[in-house]
Structures are given as structure tokens and as C-alpha cells.
Amino acid sequence: MAEKLKLLITAGPTREALDPVRFITNRSSGKMGYSLAAAAVEKGFSVILVSGPVDSSVIPPEGLTEFVPVVSAAEMAEAVKSRFPAMDAAILCAAVADYRPKIMETNKIKKKEGAFFLELERTEDILFSLGQMKTSAQRLIGFAAETENLAENALGKLKRKNLDWIAANQVGLPGQGFQSDRNEITLYGVNGETVQLPLTEKKLLARQMLDVIFQ
Ligand code: C5P
Numbered sequence: 001m002a003e004k005l006k007l008l009i010t011a012g013p014t015r016e017a018l019d020p021v022r023f024i025t026n027r028s029s030g031k032m033g034y035s036l037a038a039a040a041v042e043k044g045f046s047v048i049l050v051s052g053p054v055d056s057s058v059i060p061p062e063g064l065t066e067f068v069p070v071v072s073a074a075e076m077a078e079a080v081k082s083r084f085p086a087m088d089a090a091i092l093c094a095a096v097a098d099y100r101p102k103i104m105e106t107n108k109i110k111k112k113e114g115a116f117f118l119e120l121e122r123t124e125d126i127l128f129s130l131g132q133m134k135t136s137a138q139r140l141i142g143f144a145a146e147t148e149n150l151a152e153n154a155l156g157k158l159k160r161k162n163l164d165w166i167a168a169n170q171v172g173l174p175g176q177g178f179q180s181d182r183n184e185i186t187l188y189g190v191n192g193e194t195v196q197l198p199l200t201e202k203k204l205l206a207r208q209m210l211d212v213i214f215q
Pocket of ligand 1: 010073092096097098123124125141142144157
């Protein structure tokens, strides 16, 4: 029997702490990444799912090789980069925070009179880092959620981050994208391919995406 394809998937948001009780996050539900993980297990792949904190209704599929729960962008970066060398491919679907508080206070921040200024610093772009680590035998796939100039921005990311495919979706439209069960994606490949996957359930979309990428 042929070796199973080893695929790492990231999903969900990250949380960046200000103090022990407060954090910055985003509205990612994790549904797209978890659907990809389920579809990849169905296809017979060996799947590692690295996930930020998601709602308890979003459940990891059975049959994963490994499930790695993480909280912050830094934890996700460490979990992903340490596992990537042993992988055949990675699909980074997580909505990783781009910025985190520069200082994580050890005690709860007290309220005071007047405005409060919070200094943020950049987090690591995990997808970019994997693009630098990638060997010619490995495939790397990213997502691009855009509100404008979808094709131009997605193709820019494909090149800059050294990807094989990018899954681009228009965000800010009602009934699709973040938190929704449905989405619409355009896949752009490094060899000039463009594949439109029309609006449908994320579960079906995940299967279609894997069929295109791993045909
Ligand atoms: O550049 P942008 O954040 O729009 O790129 C989105 C893609 O990059 C997604 O695949 C996302 O998972 C990945 N990403 C990442 N680490 C970050 C930011 C984004 O892996 N810090």
C-alpha cells in the first residue's frame, strides 16, 4: 500500500493576552479548517490539526493522527514549525492574529481616569515562515480573506509567501465566510491555474478543494 499523505492543517482564531483575564481575538469559527481536516481524513490522509480556541460545538473529526490545541500565535507557530519538516503538505486556514500586546501584564490591568493606550507588536507570519522552510517535495497552501481586489491580493500572497495554492475568499458578504457554514472560494495555483468553487457548504467545499489540490 502507498504511504499516506501527511497533511498539517491549522484552524480557528488565536488569542493574544493583555493580562490574565483579557485577550484580543477575531471571529474565526474554525469551521473551514475542521471541514478540511474531516475531508482529508476521509480521503485517507494522515492529518495533524493545530487549532486555536474554538466553540465546543466545533468538534475535531475522528481519525486524526494528532490534535494540537493552542492559544496564541506564538504557540501556533511553535507547534506548526516543529511538525512541518515531517509533512508532505500544509494548509494554513487559521485566522492568526497579526498583532499582539507588546506587554502581557502579570496582574489584571486596573482602570484609571482618562484614555488607555495599548501598544501592539507584530506576530510571526507562520505561513511565510513555512514558505521559507519548504522543500521542493512539500506543498504549501494558504488562505486569503479579502474585502477588495481579491485576485490581485491573493496572487501577491501566493508569490510572497512561496505557496503552491491560495484559497481566496471575499469577506464581508452576508451568508458566507467567517462564522458561516457556507463559503465561496477561488483557488489560484502557482502554475497559473484558476479554479472557481461556487457558494456551498464548507464541508463540500473542503472536499472539492482537496480534490483540486491533491488530484
Ligand atoms: O497575509 P494574510 O494574513 O492575509 O494571509 C492569510 C494566510 O496566512 C492564511 O493562510 C493564514 O492562516 C496565514 N497566516 C499565518 N500567520 C499569520 C498570519 C496569517 O499563518 N501570522
